[in-house]
Amino acid sequence: MLDFDEAQRRLSEAGSAPASAQTCALSATFGRVLAQDIVARVDLPPADNSAMDGYAIRYADYAPGKALPIQQRCFAGESPQALKPGQTIRLFTGCVMPEGADTVVMQEDTLEQDNTLTITTPPAQGAHVRLRGEDVEQDQVVLSAGTVVRAPEMAMLASQGIHKVQVWPRLRIGILTTGDELVAPGQPLGPAQIYNSNGAMLAGLVQHMGADVVHTLHAADTHEAIEAAFQTLLEDCDLVLTVGGVSVGEKDLVKPTLELLGGKLDLWKVCMKPGKPVALATARNKPVVCLPGNPVSAFVVFALLVSPLVRRLQGRANVLPPVGYGRLRTHSQFHETREEFLRVQCKPNAKGMPVLVPYALQGSAIISALPWASGLARIPVNTVVGDDDIVAYYDFAHWLS
Numbered sequence: 001m002l003d004f005d006e007a008q009r010r011l012s013e014a015g016s017a018p019a020s021a022q023t024c025a026l027s028a029t030f031g032r033v034l035a036q037d038i039v040a041r042v043d044l045p046p047a048d049n050s051a052m053d054g055y056a057i058r059y060a061d062y063a064p065g066k067a068l069p070i071q072q073r074c075f076a077g078e079s080p081q082a083l084k085p086g087q088t089i090r091l092f093t094g095c096v097m098p099e100g101a102d103t104v105v106m107q108e109d110t111l112e113q114d115n116t117l118t119i120t121t122p123p124a125q126g127a128h129v130r131l132r133g134e135d136v137e138q139d140q141v142v143l144s145a146g147t148v149v150r151a152p153e154m155a156m157l158a159s160q161g162i163h164k165v166q167v168w169p170r171l172r173i174g175i176l177t178t179g180d181e182l183v184a185p186g187q188p189l190g191p192a193q194i195y196n197s198n199g200a201m202l203a204g205l206v207q208h209m210g211a212d213v214v215h216t217l218h219a220a221d222t223h224e225a226i227e228a229a230f231q232t233l234l235e236d237c238d239l240v241l242t243v244g245g246v247s248v249g250e251k252d253l254v255k256p257t258l259e260l261l262g263g264k265l266d267l268w269k270v271c272m273k274p275g276k277p278v279a280l281a282t283a284r285n286k287p288v289v290c291l292p293g294n295p296v297s298a299f300v301v302f303a304l305l306v307s308p309l310v311r312r313l314q315g316r317a318n319v320l321p322p323v324g325y326g327r328l329r330t331h332s333q334f335h336e337t338r339e340e341f342l343r344v345q346c347k348p349n350a351k352g353m354p355v356l357v358p359y360a361l362q363g364s365a366i367i368s369a370l371p372w373a374s375g376l377a378r379i380p381v382n383t384v385v386g387d388d389d390i391v392a393y394y395d396f397a398h399w400l401s
């Protein structure tokens with residue numbers, strides 16, 4: 001069985017960014033991956049401006065109790081006059097600083113009467129002035145290729161006046177579920193049947209990562225049905241995910257069918273619990289990942305092994321999210337021969353230290369653990385782990401996005 005970290009590395013490298021980029025309007029960039037570095041076109045802010053509603057002065061003109069005539073009232077969007085010596089200009093937040101002024105006095109620290117200003121609280125030199133370029137300087141790289149565009153990145157693009165960018169095409173993923181015991185939701189449940197929950201789950205996981213679900217197919221446990229589904233999926237998709245039928249049972253036909261189609265098996269069986277019977281193959285130059293059928297196993301394998309490959313294929317720069325840590329709150333002692341990934345909730349204790357509370361049932365068919373858990377606690381192999389021990393924590397907020 002392959003070591004978990006080695007398997008994760010190999011899956012994360014089992015593909016590459018798309019061959020060509022496409023142009024995307026700013027308003028449609030949410031969730032897209034930048035295919036170009038973004039270089040600042042303008043200084044941000046483009047000019048010195050006021051951070052407060054108040055009065056622009058030349059600091060040297062200040063003296064306690066001294067009255068300064070108000071030369072002009074200037075609103076945001078208007079160009080101020082140059083400040084005359086010994087005078088002040090009334091201005092508002094966002095107004096460009098008048099030439100000659102170096103300080104803004106906020107209006108709460110002043111008295112205005114008969115068009116003259118008295119400053120009641122001594123100002124600090126240079127106070128409340130936002131300096132040209134203090135945020136971003138022209139020609140600086142503000143966003144790198146491989147960044148996922150979310151609201152902060154949209155703010156940055158817009159602040160630079162950029163309304164079109166080069167992005168990678170959306171990743172097209174196909175899903176294949178197998179198993180004669182499965183029934184589609186909406187259909188009556190017969191004896192010895194269960195609902196197909198992995199199809200919907202994987203479709204949701206794919207969408208959450210900003211990729212497209214091109215097909216969600218279901219095949220009966222026959223070579224013919226599985227082969228026909230593979231033909232469609234390999235034709236239409238960049239990545240194929242199968243679920244179930246990848247273990248050692250007599251109807252576990254996914255791997256043999258893939259091999260019949262000329263697929264090359266790159267790895268099979270990883271030393272992890274849940275998730276052992278996972279396979280990575282290449283067919284028609286496309287990666288195929290076969291996930292174990294148990295719902296929790298499929299979910300965990302997607303989070304830890306498939307999501308890095310998805311990020312790679314999407315052209316993202318960071319494919320392996322950060323791993324956190326926490327103190328395990330448990331009544332059990334663990335001494336594993338496979339890396340175990342417990343479904344846990346992460347909560348801070350009174351000192352703010354993250355505490356990882358495992359779900360009561362840790363079987364790989366326990367679907368109720370999935371909406372409950374915030375992430376996975378990693379129990380290392382050949383190590384006794386008990387209450388309060390510090391273990392690695394894989395937060396779904398990072399590992400599923």
Ligand SMILES: Nc1nc2c(c(=O)[nH]1)N[C@H]1C(S)=C(S)[C@@H](COP(=O)(O)OP(=O)(O)OC[C@H]3O[C@@H](n4cnc5c(N)ncnc54)[C@H](O)[C@@H]3O)O[C@H]1N2
Nearest residue numbers: 177179196197198199244245246247252276292293294297
């Ligand atoms: N003799 C052995 N048996 C098993 C082994 C083993 O090493 N030796 N490994 C076990 C482990 S670990 C796992 S995980 C499962 C995975 O097996 P498969 O990937 O071949 O999956 P199936 O046998 O098809 O299904 C397993 C389980 O999951 C249910 N399932 C499958 N697909 C769906 C779906 N779309 N929605 C909901 N539930 C699904 C299926 O009914 C089974 O209960 O193998 C162990 N066995």
Ligand code: MOO
Nearest residue numbers: 274275276297364
């Ligand atoms: O590996 Mo299986 O995924 O333990 O249930």
